Amino acid sequence: MENVNQKRLFIAACLALLVTAITFAIRAKIEGVFSTDYGLTKEQIGYAFGPAFWGFAVAMFAGGFIIDLVKTKTIIRMAFGMHLIGIVLLLLAKDMTSLFIANVFIGFGNGSVEAACNPLIATLFPNNKTKMLNRFHVWFPGGIVIGGILAWLVMDTLNLRWEILVSLLFIPLAIYGFLFWGQKIPETERVSSGVSYKEMMRNVGAPFTIIATVIVMILIASVPSLSLNFDSIYPYIAVGIILILVLIEGRAINKISLLFPLVLFCMLLTASTELGTTQWINALLETNGINPMIILVVVTGIMAIGRYFAGGLIHRLNPTGVLLGSSVIATVGLWLLSISNGAAMTLLSAAVFAVGVCYFWPTMIGVASEYVPKSGALGMSILGGAGFVATSMVLPIMGKSIETSGPQTTLRNMSILPVILIIAFIGLSIIIKKKFPKTK
Template sequence: MSMPAENQITGTYAAKSVDVSRLFVASCLALLVTSLTFALRAKIEGVFHDSYGLSREEIGWAFGPAFWGFAVATFVGGAILDQVKTRNVLRIAFVCHLVGLVVLLFARDKTLLFAANVFIGFANGSVEAACNPLVTTLYPHDKTRMLNRFHVWFPGGIVIGGVLSWLLVSQFNLPWQVLAAVLFVPLALYGWLFFGETIPETERVTSGVSYRDMFRHVGAPLTIIALVGFMILAASLPIAIDFNAKATWIVAGLVLVAIVVETLVVNKTSLLFPFTMFCMFLTASTELGTNQFTGALLDKTGLDPIIVLVAVTGIMALGRYFAGPLVHRLSPVGVLFASAVVSALGLYLYSTVSGPGSTLFAAIVFAVGICYFWPTMLGFVSEYAPQTGALGLSIMGGAGMVATSCVLPIMGRSIDTAGPQQTLRFMTVLPLILIVAFALLALYLRNRRSGQRGQN
């Protein structure tokens, strides 16, 4: 695991001897546990379908708490992080990871699988709520690059989990519970590294932005909280959202109006953050939704889905580790636009392939496309909307996960009824929308810079 060169944070925290390297490594290990839970779900999805008799839609519902539980913990954690302190949120993450993994070991039906994912989702969300602001605090002048370095361990963990899955389950024919038990090792390590260590205040606190201003710069905090609550309710019910129903579009329209009114009229701030959150809905669904159903989507291509998952996430890990020069050359928005184009191409290729070679090529294209989505979205908010503080980063992470929790049952139903290829074509719509959204975002930022130069 790469350790940054800095050993002690300077300036405000020098007297407290904050060990930057130790905290960064601990954060990476916590994210590693998070990502290993994703790899584990990708493996046991087939077990619960073939051996325990659950339908794909039931599995999508039982997996949902891993995403909306993540969203709840992230939202709450981001809102209270500065009050309860980062170290306590990390303790909550540790306990919930421990309980969730123990429950998972005993799961055989959708109810226990659902319960295990509630705890795991809360743990993963707490890690995201605490560690993203921690990384930006430790590296205030290198946020996007270090967030990409930190988020190496999400795809990196899936690579590790995929290899372990292939080795322990496929080669040695050990039960999947052995694979789940491996997660206790990095869990114990990140608990040991964090506990007892001095953890600094967040950047929002040290920069003097008030708690009230943090909420105001989110744009529409009340509407966003209500929206996420509604999405969590929808995702927690064993049904998929019906996009053919008029009621769905009426609710969406009302939410859009409420966000605009609360942002522009009540809080008198920019729509930048709500717009970015909308983009996060789509980037996360494109990345996580597809990867969670890798086995079902690629069942008849002749290639082991674990190989595809390892290839995709391995490329993502390498890309994120070396993201610095690319972000510097293209800017965060340029990276996001290019990612949307390539991921759309990758999903389209996925929907047309039939053999192992063409499937692997499509997987590589898709991996390059989704590689920078998550950390660069967070880096964009941290750089262009820093007043939103830990809450802004938490809302972004939570928005991505709750969107994925909603899309999983929809994907499951589509795979059950329309088949994998049609489902992949349906998913291609998401990055196509993102291409337009990021182009508009780039145009807005260019006009804003021009206006600022004109004022000067």
Template sequence: MKNIQKSLLFNASCVALVVTALTFATRAGMIEPWRQEFNLTAEQIGWIIGTAFWGFTLAMIFGGPLVDVIGMKTIIYIAFTGHIAGILLTIFASGFWSLFISTLLIGIANGSVEAATNPLIAGMYVEDKTKKLNQFHVWFPAGIVIGGLMVFLLEILGYGWRLQMAAMLIPTLLYGILFLRATFPQTERVTAGFSYNDMLKAVGSPLFLFMAACMLLTAATELGSNQWMTALLENVMVKEGINSILLLVWISGIMAIGRSVAGPIVHRFSPSGVLLGSAIIAGIGLALLSYSNGLWSFGAAAVFAIGITYFWPTMLGFVNENIPQSGALGLAIMGGIGFLGGAITQPLLGKIYDIKFESLNDSLAAGSATLRTVIVLTVVLTIAFTFLYLRQRKKI
């Protein structure tokens, strides 16, 4: 890797991940404007935002195996093209289907970013994978903070959601230019001498399949709840004169700080211990959120944020460290399955909210009841990660 500029590649990857986060944050703030402007139901909104997760999953599943074939740089430029096209189509959207297609393109772009950058970083920092992946994934919640504050400020200034989308073109062009200058290394699987057959066998191993199933649930807990948080608790915040997007900013800010100090925490408690503790705390946070009002919601959200902070990067780091033969394909499958969990959750939460609202005729009560349904996922994860933790301790 003598000619590889690690810092340039790492920084460019972080900017690309910020763009991914910006699409997530701004979309969370656009749920209500879209619903009102285009006369959409909560379930239709769920299908629109869910397609971003389907697009992500498709990009990861197809992009992961192609990383070694067409190269990480090509995958990055698929992401760049998808971001530009998706942002522009969203700006000029006229209803359900145009929003559906534009969001799908953005989802494919986001998945392509993850498909290329995760194996890129794991390959550049072989001795410190979990730490560097956590540091890299700092920029997802950090990007949500940036995006959430941008939405908040532009709303105060009287600018609508279309300008909020247009603002994302700036960091998109920046990461495109940065990657254009960079020379990419080979993936870790190639440099380590693992064959393609080794990689295929690894992703069919019992441990990998177990972790993939857990990834479905951790991502559904994190991404599903966060994407709907501002809409479900909108009325709670409005009563206190607070823009609900600030709740997402608060959660993401805590996550960014937590991931920036992940190294000592993972070393102290082990990846499996961190995952177990995260599941327990996330469940407690969701329970508190569903019963909180006004400013107390921020305290409950802080507990939830601590719970979900380490889910995504620690899952990726655990798989790459314990099943290194899985390579880029393993990381792609894990990321793809994670966003599949998010895709399934979006319309389900929308449907649950519609049903609860019809029966309760109270948007505040319906939002709280919807959040409580997600607690079931954290209970299942607590059981699964207890098993994993005990298994890993036996190996010590």
């Protein structure tokens, strides 16, 4: 690629993701501040944190649709601006409403980073997409490690106010803005390969049903009165209707494989398993005899190392094999965490959980890029966005469960998600082997 500085763009993208990740660690830490100092319930905090996830999704969806029209550079500039506004508003937050608004902008900034950088990495490294996407996504757990250490140092060791911790975000923000400044950004892989916009939409399988479903999920995650009641039959009826609509749009209208909708379904559960648990790490493990921030650093540190060396593992097992193994280990990790008592057992259980969720996010993106390449930037954005919307729905449910049933029951209930994934990934593996006979 002529006049494209691959190394500088990759580093800039990693630093942009670093900002995104540190916001996750900071939220996990200041959750207790807004509970004790500002009087918010955990359910209220769950709703106030929700926009960080569904805002992420909205930005990713919008970015996926318009990135080839406005160019990747514009989406990156939007990410920088939204991050800047969100950080300032977070510093001013004092109640549920102001915390909610701050997280809207932070979510938009985070989503714009993913919407721009996932297709950018795939374009920069067309022959090593899954490997380099894993290396790019090292900086998500890596950033949480850095954020967790900073949270422990600033608030627990130096006993400084939470605003000092949040202000540190301005440093990587300024650096990634500088590195992207003035650089030539290549066209996305879809544009360079000549795949039409209409064909990209078609390869999503059932784009209109998927987008409508995600909009409904955002409403449920944002409006407390719309919270799901799983004792009622209505949520299950809704799921059945969605499945029928996906079949009609994908098979009868678009006449295409439903591989992408299946991958999307798996993404909803992998994201909820990983992010739902880590966002509530403070409340889930605060009585286990060890600082939850240490657990967060251990979990995300293991994830960062695992993702960096993911290339060899994915080559030996193939992406679906990695995902299936990860689901089994994640199930064991959550179950162990639900019975852990004491620092040593909690650390061991957290390490097992970390190995389980380590490869979920980047490998899911890689599966879409490898096996449904014509879905393009839109497919990547829908996957990531829907994963964050699912997490925004899970957060208040988990918050309420922690308050009413306790941390251990909540962790035990969360282990159901990777159990479902085990079945789903077996099915996905069979489908891919039939569709791509050369796959191991």
